[in-house]
Amino acid sequence: MQRRNLTRVLGGLLWMAIPVVCFLLFLPHRLDMNLLAALFLLFCALMANITITIFPQKESVANRLFTPLILLFLASIIALLCGATSFTGGVHSPIFPLLLSITAFGSGLVSSSGIAFFLTLLAAAGHLAASAVLNSLQAGEIQLLASQIFFLFLFSFLFDRLDAINRLQAMERAKAMDELRGLAEMNRAASGFVSAVSFEMRTPLTSILGFSEMLVSKRLDPETEREYVEIIRREAENLNRLVEDLLDVSRLESGKAPLNKEPCRLDYLLEASSPFLEPACDPRTVLPQDLSGLPPLSVDVRRMQRAFQGIFSFIARRFGSGTETRTSVKQENGEVVFTLNVRNRQATPERIDGNRTLIMHRDGGEEDLDLAIARRIILAHLGSFSVIRASGGWLTLVARLPLHAEEGDIPSAS
DSSP states (O other): OHHHHHHHHHHHHHHHHHHHHHHHHTSOOSSOOOHHHHHHHHHHHHHHHHHHHTSOOOHHHHHHHHHHHHHHHHHHHHHHHHHHHHHTTGGGOTTHHHHHHHHHHHHHHSSOHHHHHHHHHHHHHHHHIIIIISSOOOGGGHHHHHHHHHHHHHHHHHHHHHHHHHHHHHHHHHHHHHHHHHHHHHHHHHHHHHHHHHHHHHHHHHHHHHHHHHHHHSOOOHHHHHHHHHHHHHHHHHHHHHHHHHHHHHHHHHTSSOOOEEEEOHHHHHHHHGGGGTTTSOGGGGSOSOOTTSOOEEEEHHHHHHHHHHHHHHHHHHHOTTOEEEEEEEEETTEEEEEEEEEOGGGSOEEETTEEEOOGGGOOOSOOHHHHHHHHHHHHTTOEEEEEEOGGGOEEEEEEEEBOSSOOOOOOOO
16 A cells, blocks of 8 residues: 555656646757657656556555556656657756656665666666767766766665665564554453453352351351351362462463473363263264374373363353254364364344344353463463354354374373
Protein backbone atom coordinates (compact mmCIF):
# COMPACT_ATOMS: atom_id res chain seq x y z
CA MET A 1 0.00 0.00 0.00
CA GLN A 2 2.84 2.40 0.82
CA ARG A 3 4.49 1.78 -2.53
CA ARG A 4 1.20 2.35 -4.34
CA ASN A 5 0.86 5.67 -2.51
CA LEU A 6 4.37 6.65 -3.59
CA THR A 7 3.41 5.83 -7.17
CA ARG A 8 0.44 8.18 -6.91
CA VAL A 9 2.74 10.91 -5.56
CA LEU A 10 5.06 10.37 -8.54
CA GLY A 11 2.10 10.59 -10.90
CA GLY A 12 1.02 13.85 -9.27
CA LEU A 13 4.55 15.20 -9.66
CA LEU A 14 4.42 14.52 -13.40
CA TRP A 15 1.02 16.19 -13.79
CA MET A 16 2.31 19.26 -11.98
CA ALA A 17 5.84 19.48 -13.41
CA ILE A 18 5.22 18.83 -17.12
CA PRO A 19 2.92 21.88 -17.63
CA VAL A 20 5.54 24.01 -15.84
CA VAL A 21 8.28 22.66 -18.14
CA CYS A 22 6.11 23.35 -21.18
CA PHE A 23 5.66 26.94 -19.98
CA LEU A 24 9.45 27.28 -19.57
CA LEU A 25 9.98 26.01 -23.12
CA PHE A 26 7.87 28.86 -24.52
CA LEU A 27 9.81 31.54 -22.67
CA PRO A 28 12.31 33.53 -24.78
CA HIS A 29 15.49 31.51 -25.29
CA ARG A 30 18.64 31.46 -27.41
CA LEU A 31 18.72 27.71 -27.91
CA ASP A 32 17.58 26.03 -31.08
CA MET A 33 14.62 23.88 -29.97
CA ASN A 34 12.22 21.55 -31.73
CA LEU A 35 9.19 22.45 -29.63
CA LEU A 36 6.72 20.19 -31.44
CA ALA A 37 8.88 17.08 -30.94
CA ALA A 38 9.56 17.98 -27.28
CA LEU A 39 5.87 18.64 -26.55
CA PHE A 40 4.91 15.36 -28.21
CA LEU A 41 7.37 13.43 -26.00
CA LEU A 42 6.09 15.21 -22.87
CA PHE A 43 2.53 14.37 -23.92
CA CYS A 44 3.59 10.71 -24.24
CA ALA A 45 4.98 10.91 -20.70
CA LEU A 46 1.58 12.04 -19.46
CA MET A 47 -0.08 9.17 -21.34
CA ALA A 48 2.31 6.72 -19.67
CA ASN A 49 1.38 8.30 -16.35
CA ILE A 50 -2.32 7.76 -17.10
CA THR A 51 -1.61 4.11 -17.91
CA ILE A 52 0.03 3.44 -14.56
CA THR A 53 -2.70 5.40 -12.75
CA ILE A 54 -5.56 3.30 -14.12
CA PHE A 55 -3.74 0.03 -13.40
CA PRO A 56 -6.01 -2.26 -11.28
CA GLN A 57 -5.82 -1.36 -7.59
CA LYS A 58 -6.17 -4.92 -6.27
CA GLU A 59 -3.44 -5.53 -3.74
CA SER A 60 -2.70 -9.06 -4.95
CA VAL A 61 -2.09 -7.86 -8.51
CA ALA A 62 -0.19 -4.78 -7.38
CA ASN A 63 2.14 -6.74 -5.09
CA ARG A 64 2.88 -9.38 -7.70
CA LEU A 65 3.54 -7.03 -10.64
CA PHE A 66 4.62 -3.85 -8.90
CA THR A 67 8.38 -4.08 -9.40
CA PRO A 68 8.44 -4.90 -13.15
CA LEU A 69 5.63 -2.44 -13.89
CA ILE A 70 7.13 0.48 -11.96
CA LEU A 71 10.55 -0.23 -13.50
CA LEU A 72 9.02 -0.23 -16.99
CA PHE A 73 7.10 2.96 -16.17
CA LEU A 74 10.16 4.81 -14.83
CA ALA A 75 12.35 3.62 -17.72
CA SER A 76 9.78 4.84 -20.26
CA ILE A 77 9.43 8.23 -18.54
CA ILE A 78 13.23 8.64 -18.37
CA ALA A 79 13.60 7.69 -22.05
CA LEU A 80 10.90 10.20 -23.06
CA LEU A 81 12.48 12.95 -20.94
CA CYS A 82 15.94 12.21 -22.39
CA GLY A 83 14.43 12.39 -25.89
CA ALA A 84 12.78 15.72 -25.04
CA THR A 85 16.10 16.93 -23.65
CA SER A 86 17.82 16.24 -26.95
CA PHE A 87 15.21 18.40 -28.79
CA THR A 88 15.44 21.28 -26.32
CA GLY A 89 19.12 22.12 -26.09
CA GLY A 90 20.82 19.06 -24.63
CA VAL A 91 22.98 20.03 -21.70
CA HIS A 92 21.22 23.43 -21.38
CA SER A 93 17.71 21.98 -21.58
CA PRO A 94 15.22 23.17 -18.92
CA ILE A 95 13.92 19.58 -18.83
CA PHE A 96 17.00 18.33 -16.94
CA PRO A 97 15.64 19.31 -13.45
CA LEU A 98 12.55 17.19 -14.17
CA LEU A 99 14.76 14.29 -15.32
CA LEU A 100 16.80 14.65 -12.13
CA SER A 101 13.66 14.66 -9.94
CA ILE A 102 12.06 11.65 -11.61
CA THR A 103 15.30 9.63 -11.44
CA ALA A 104 15.88 10.45 -7.76
CA PHE A 105 12.26 9.80 -6.80
CA GLY A 106 12.24 6.54 -8.76
CA SER A 107 15.42 5.38 -7.02
CA GLY A 108 13.65 5.79 -3.71
CA LEU A 109 10.52 4.11 -5.02
CA VAL A 110 12.07 0.79 -6.08
CA SER A 111 12.85 -1.69 -3.29
CA SER A 112 16.32 -2.78 -4.43
CA SER A 113 19.52 -0.72 -4.46
CA GLY A 114 20.63 -2.67 -7.55
CA ILE A 115 17.49 -1.67 -9.45
CA ALA A 116 17.94 1.93 -8.26
CA PHE A 117 21.53 1.97 -9.58
CA PHE A 118 20.38 0.50 -12.89
CA LEU A 119 17.70 3.18 -13.17
CA THR A 120 20.22 5.95 -12.44
CA LEU A 121 22.68 4.46 -14.92
CA LEU A 122 19.91 4.42 -17.55
CA ALA A 123 19.10 8.08 -16.88
CA ALA A 124 22.77 9.07 -16.97
CA ALA A 125 23.36 7.19 -20.23
CA GLY A 126 20.23 8.72 -21.79
CA HIS A 127 21.15 12.24 -20.73
CA LEU A 128 24.73 11.72 -21.93
CA ALA A 129 23.47 10.52 -25.31
CA ALA A 130 20.95 13.37 -25.58
CA SER A 131 23.54 16.01 -24.67
CA ALA A 132 26.80 14.75 -26.19
CA VAL A 133 25.81 12.39 -29.02
CA LEU A 134 22.62 13.88 -30.47
CA ASN A 135 23.81 17.45 -29.86
CA SER A 136 27.17 18.98 -30.59
CA LEU A 137 28.85 19.42 -27.22
CA GLN A 138 31.15 22.43 -26.85
CA ALA A 139 34.43 22.20 -24.92
CA GLY A 140 33.16 24.48 -22.17
CA GLU A 141 30.05 22.38 -21.64
CA ILE A 142 31.85 19.19 -20.58
CA GLN A 143 32.13 20.42 -16.98
CA LEU A 144 28.37 21.20 -16.89
CA LEU A 145 27.49 17.77 -18.26
CA ALA A 146 29.81 16.04 -15.76
CA SER A 147 28.23 17.95 -12.87
CA GLN A 148 24.76 16.99 -14.08
CA ILE A 149 25.70 13.30 -14.25
CA PHE A 150 27.26 13.60 -10.79
CA PHE A 151 24.09 15.10 -9.32
CA LEU A 152 22.00 12.39 -10.96
CA PHE A 153 23.94 9.73 -9.06
CA LEU A 154 24.18 11.78 -5.84
CA PHE A 155 20.45 12.52 -5.55
CA SER A 156 19.54 8.98 -6.54
CA PHE A 157 21.83 7.57 -3.86
CA LEU A 158 20.38 9.91 -1.21
CA PHE A 159 16.78 9.03 -2.08
CA ASP A 160 17.60 5.33 -2.16
CA ARG A 161 19.17 5.52 1.32
CA LEU A 162 16.26 7.55 2.69
CA ASP A 163 13.80 5.00 1.35
CA ALA A 164 15.88 2.14 2.80
CA ILE A 165 15.76 3.85 6.21
CA ASN A 166 12.00 4.35 5.87
CA ARG A 167 11.52 0.68 4.98
CA LEU A 168 13.61 -0.36 7.98
CA GLN A 169 11.60 1.89 10.28
CA ALA A 170 8.36 0.52 8.85
CA MET A 171 9.57 -3.04 9.50
CA GLU A 172 10.56 -2.11 13.06
CA ARG A 173 7.16 -0.49 13.63
CA ALA A 174 5.42 -3.59 12.30
CA LYS A 175 7.58 -5.79 14.53
CA ALA A 176 6.82 -3.57 17.52
CA MET A 177 3.10 -3.79 16.77
CA ASP A 178 3.35 -7.59 16.55
CA GLU A 179 5.16 -7.68 19.89
CA LEU A 180 2.55 -5.35 21.39
CA ARG A 181 -0.24 -7.59 20.15
CA GLY A 182 1.60 -10.58 21.59
CA LEU A 183 1.95 -8.85 24.95
CA ALA A 184 -1.73 -7.92 24.88
CA GLU A 185 -2.61 -11.55 24.13
CA MET A 186 -0.33 -12.71 26.96
CA ASN A 187 -1.96 -10.20 29.30
CA ARG A 188 -5.41 -11.42 28.26
CA ALA A 189 -4.34 -15.04 28.76
CA ALA A 190 -2.84 -14.21 32.16
CA SER A 191 -6.04 -12.45 33.22
CA GLY A 192 -8.11 -15.44 32.08
CA PHE A 193 -5.75 -17.79 33.92
CA VAL A 194 -6.08 -15.80 37.16
CA SER A 195 -9.87 -15.74 36.77
CA ALA A 196 -9.93 -19.50 36.20
CA VAL A 197 -7.71 -20.12 39.25
CA SER A 198 -9.92 -17.88 41.39
CA PHE A 199 -13.04 -19.68 40.23
CA GLU A 200 -11.60 -23.15 40.83
CA MET A 201 -10.33 -22.21 44.30
CA ARG A 202 -13.60 -20.63 45.33
CA THR A 203 -15.54 -23.92 45.27
CA PRO A 204 -13.42 -25.94 47.76
CA LEU A 205 -12.81 -22.87 49.92
CA THR A 206 -16.54 -22.19 50.13
CA SER A 207 -17.20 -25.78 51.17
CA ILE A 208 -14.40 -25.77 53.75
CA LEU A 209 -15.48 -22.46 55.27
CA GLY A 210 -19.18 -23.34 55.24
CA PHE A 211 -18.91 -26.74 56.87
CA SER A 212 -16.27 -25.49 59.33
CA GLU A 213 -18.63 -22.75 60.42
CA MET A 214 -21.41 -25.30 60.91
CA LEU A 215 -19.11 -27.51 63.00
CA VAL A 216 -18.18 -24.58 65.23
CA SER A 217 -21.60 -22.95 65.59
CA LYS A 218 -23.93 -25.95 65.91
CA ARG A 219 -24.26 -29.07 68.01
CA LEU A 220 -24.22 -32.02 65.64
CA ASP A 221 -24.64 -35.71 66.10
CA PRO A 222 -21.47 -37.78 65.61
CA GLU A 223 -22.60 -39.16 62.25
CA THR A 224 -23.31 -35.72 60.77
CA GLU A 225 -20.13 -34.32 62.25
CA ARG A 226 -18.10 -37.15 60.70
CA GLU A 227 -19.79 -36.48 57.33
CA TYR A 228 -18.92 -32.76 57.48
CA VAL A 229 -15.33 -33.50 58.46
CA GLU A 230 -15.05 -35.90 55.52
CA ILE A 231 -16.32 -33.19 53.15
CA ILE A 232 -13.79 -30.71 54.57
CA ARG A 233 -10.99 -33.27 54.16
CA ARG A 234 -12.01 -34.05 50.56
CA GLU A 235 -12.22 -30.38 49.57
CA ALA A 236 -8.90 -29.69 51.27
CA GLU A 237 -7.32 -32.46 49.21
CA ASN A 238 -8.82 -30.97 46.05
CA LEU A 239 -7.46 -27.57 47.00
CA ASN A 240 -4.03 -29.05 47.78
CA ARG A 241 -4.02 -30.87 44.43
CA LEU A 242 -4.90 -27.62 42.67
CA VAL A 243 -2.11 -25.72 44.43
CA GLU A 244 0.37 -28.47 43.54
CA ASP A 245 -0.66 -28.27 39.88
CA LEU A 246 -0.24 -24.50 39.86
CA LEU A 247 3.17 -24.70 41.53
CA ASP A 248 4.29 -27.37 39.07
CA VAL A 249 3.18 -25.29 36.08
CA SER A 250 4.91 -22.24 37.55
CA ARG A 251 8.16 -24.17 37.99
CA LEU A 252 7.89 -25.47 34.42
CA GLU A 253 7.42 -21.99 32.98
CA SER A 254 10.33 -20.59 35.01
CA GLY A 255 12.61 -23.50 34.07
CA LYS A 256 13.11 -24.56 37.71
CA ALA A 257 11.50 -27.97 37.16
CA PRO A 258 13.16 -29.83 34.26
CA LEU A 259 11.10 -32.22 32.18
CA ASN A 260 11.95 -35.89 32.56
CA LYS A 261 11.43 -36.71 28.91
CA GLU A 262 11.27 -40.29 27.76
CA PRO A 263 9.79 -42.12 24.76
CA CYS A 264 6.09 -42.80 25.18
CA ARG A 265 3.35 -43.83 22.79
CA LEU A 266 0.30 -41.64 22.35
CA ASP A 267 -2.11 -44.55 22.83
CA TYR A 268 -0.65 -45.14 26.29
CA LEU A 269 -1.32 -41.52 27.30
CA LEU A 270 -4.84 -41.57 25.89
CA GLU A 271 -5.82 -44.85 27.50
CA ALA A 272 -4.38 -43.83 30.88
CA SER A 273 -6.38 -40.57 30.82
CA SER A 274 -9.56 -41.83 29.15
CA PRO A 275 -11.48 -42.64 32.42
CA PHE A 276 -11.89 -38.89 32.92
CA LEU A 277 -14.18 -38.88 29.88
CA GLU A 278 -16.66 -41.39 31.31
CA PRO A 279 -19.20 -38.76 32.50
CA ALA A 280 -19.47 -37.46 28.93
CA CYS A 281 -19.13 -40.43 26.57
CA ASP A 282 -17.67 -43.86 26.03
CA PRO A 283 -13.88 -43.36 26.45
CA ARG A 284 -13.24 -45.88 23.68
CA THR A 285 -14.59 -43.37 21.14
CA VAL A 286 -11.55 -41.12 21.60
CA LEU A 287 -8.99 -43.88 21.26
CA PRO A 288 -7.74 -44.13 17.65
CA GLN A 289 -8.08 -47.59 16.15
CA ASP A 290 -4.44 -48.30 15.27
CA LEU A 291 -1.42 -46.25 16.33
CA SER A 292 1.14 -49.04 16.05
CA GLY A 293 2.87 -47.38 13.12
CA LEU A 294 3.13 -44.01 14.85
CA PRO A 295 6.58 -43.12 16.28
CA PRO A 296 6.79 -42.54 20.05
CA LEU A 297 6.57 -39.10 21.62
CA SER A 298 9.27 -37.41 23.67
CA VAL A 299 7.41 -36.30 26.82
CA ASP A 300 7.41 -36.21 30.59
CA VAL A 301 4.88 -39.02 30.99
CA ARG A 302 3.47 -37.95 34.36
CA ARG A 303 2.95 -34.34 33.36
CA MET A 304 1.60 -35.19 29.92
CA GLN A 305 -0.92 -37.54 31.53
CA ARG A 306 -1.98 -34.57 33.67
CA ALA A 307 -2.43 -32.52 30.49
CA PHE A 308 -4.68 -35.10 28.82
CA GLN A 309 -6.59 -35.61 32.05
CA GLY A 310 -7.24 -31.87 32.13
CA ILE A 311 -8.45 -31.87 28.52
CA PHE A 312 -10.79 -34.82 29.09
CA SER A 313 -12.04 -33.38 32.39
CA PHE A 314 -12.85 -30.12 30.61
CA ILE A 315 -14.87 -32.00 27.97
CA ALA A 316 -16.76 -34.05 30.58
CA ARG A 317 -17.55 -31.00 32.69
CA ARG A 318 -18.49 -28.58 29.91
CA PHE A 319 -20.34 -30.88 27.50
CA GLY A 320 -21.86 -33.49 29.78
CA SER A 321 -23.53 -36.78 28.97
CA GLY A 322 -24.23 -37.62 25.34
CA THR A 323 -21.17 -35.86 23.93
CA GLU A 324 -20.14 -36.76 20.39
CA THR A 325 -16.40 -37.14 19.73
CA ARG A 326 -14.29 -37.49 16.60
CA THR A 327 -10.54 -37.98 16.75
CA SER A 328 -7.71 -38.00 14.26
CA VAL A 329 -3.96 -38.50 14.61
CA LYS A 330 -1.28 -37.77 12.04
CA GLN A 331 2.46 -37.24 11.82
CA GLU A 332 3.52 -33.84 10.48
CA ASN A 333 6.89 -32.01 10.46
CA GLY A 334 8.45 -33.96 13.30
CA GLU A 335 5.31 -33.77 15.44
CA VAL A 336 2.26 -35.84 16.23
CA VAL A 337 -0.94 -33.88 15.70
CA PHE A 338 -3.84 -35.10 17.84
CA THR A 339 -7.20 -33.54 16.92
CA LEU A 340 -10.31 -34.03 19.04
CA ASN A 341 -13.69 -32.71 17.85
CA VAL A 342 -16.45 -32.66 20.45
CA ARG A 343 -20.09 -31.63 20.34
CA ASN A 344 -23.22 -32.05 22.39
CA ARG A 345 -26.38 -31.44 20.40
CA GLN A 346 -27.94 -29.77 23.42
CA ALA A 347 -25.38 -26.98 22.96
CA THR A 348 -26.68 -26.09 19.50
CA PRO A 349 -29.37 -23.42 19.07
CA GLU A 350 -32.91 -24.64 19.74
CA ARG A 351 -36.37 -23.16 19.15
CA ILE A 352 -38.45 -22.75 22.29
CA ASP A 353 -41.84 -21.04 21.82
CA GLY A 354 -40.58 -19.59 18.57
CA ASN A 355 -37.48 -18.06 20.22
CA ARG A 356 -33.87 -19.01 19.49
CA THR A 357 -32.19 -20.20 22.70
CA LEU A 358 -28.68 -21.34 23.61
CA ILE A 359 -27.99 -23.62 26.56
CA MET A 360 -25.04 -21.69 27.98
CA HIS A 361 -23.94 -24.23 30.60
CA ARG A 362 -23.06 -26.61 27.74
CA ASP A 363 -20.94 -24.04 25.86
CA GLY A 364 -17.39 -25.36 25.60
CA GLY A 365 -15.73 -22.32 24.08
CA GLU A 366 -14.54 -20.76 27.35
CA GLU A 367 -11.19 -22.04 28.58
CA ASP A 368 -11.02 -23.08 32.22
CA LEU A 369 -8.20 -24.00 34.56
CA ASP A 370 -7.83 -27.59 33.31
CA LEU A 371 -7.26 -26.39 29.73
CA ALA A 372 -4.95 -23.62 30.91
CA ILE A 373 -2.75 -26.12 32.78
CA ALA A 374 -2.81 -28.54 29.83
CA ARG A 375 -1.79 -25.76 27.45
CA ARG A 376 1.17 -24.76 29.61
CA ILE A 377 2.37 -28.34 30.01
CA ILE A 378 2.25 -28.88 26.24
CA LEU A 379 4.01 -25.56 25.59
CA ALA A 380 6.75 -26.61 28.05
CA HIS A 381 7.30 -29.65 25.80
CA LEU A 382 7.80 -27.25 22.83
CA GLY A 383 4.47 -28.33 21.42
CA SER A 384 1.31 -26.31 20.85
CA PHE A 385 -2.32 -26.50 21.88
CA SER A 386 -5.25 -24.65 20.35
CA VAL A 387 -9.00 -24.55 20.85
CA ILE A 388 -11.09 -23.70 17.79
CA ARG A 389 -14.82 -23.09 17.73
CA ALA A 390 -16.21 -24.67 14.56
CA SER A 391 -19.61 -24.57 12.92
CA GLY A 392 -22.45 -26.87 13.89
CA GLY A 393 -21.72 -26.65 17.62
CA TRP A 394 -18.35 -28.45 17.29
CA LEU A 395 -15.34 -27.53 19.38
CA THR A 396 -11.95 -28.60 18.01
CA LEU A 397 -8.97 -29.20 20.30
CA VAL A 398 -5.62 -29.64 18.55
CA ALA A 399 -2.46 -30.77 20.38
CA ARG A 400 0.92 -30.91 18.65
CA LEU A 401 3.57 -32.96 20.46
CA PRO A 402 7.23 -33.60 19.50
CA LEU A 403 8.36 -37.02 18.38
CA HIS A 404 11.10 -38.98 20.10
CA ALA A 405 14.33 -39.20 18.12
CA GLU A 406 15.62 -42.54 19.38
CA GLU A 407 14.08 -45.92 20.01
CA GLY A 408 14.01 -47.28 23.57
CA ASP A 409 11.80 -48.80 26.19
CA ILE A 410 8.46 -47.36 25.19
CA PRO A 411 5.38 -47.52 27.41
CA SER A 412 2.40 -48.64 25.37
CA ALA A 413 -1.25 -49.39 25.87
CA SER A 414 -0.63 -53.08 25.53
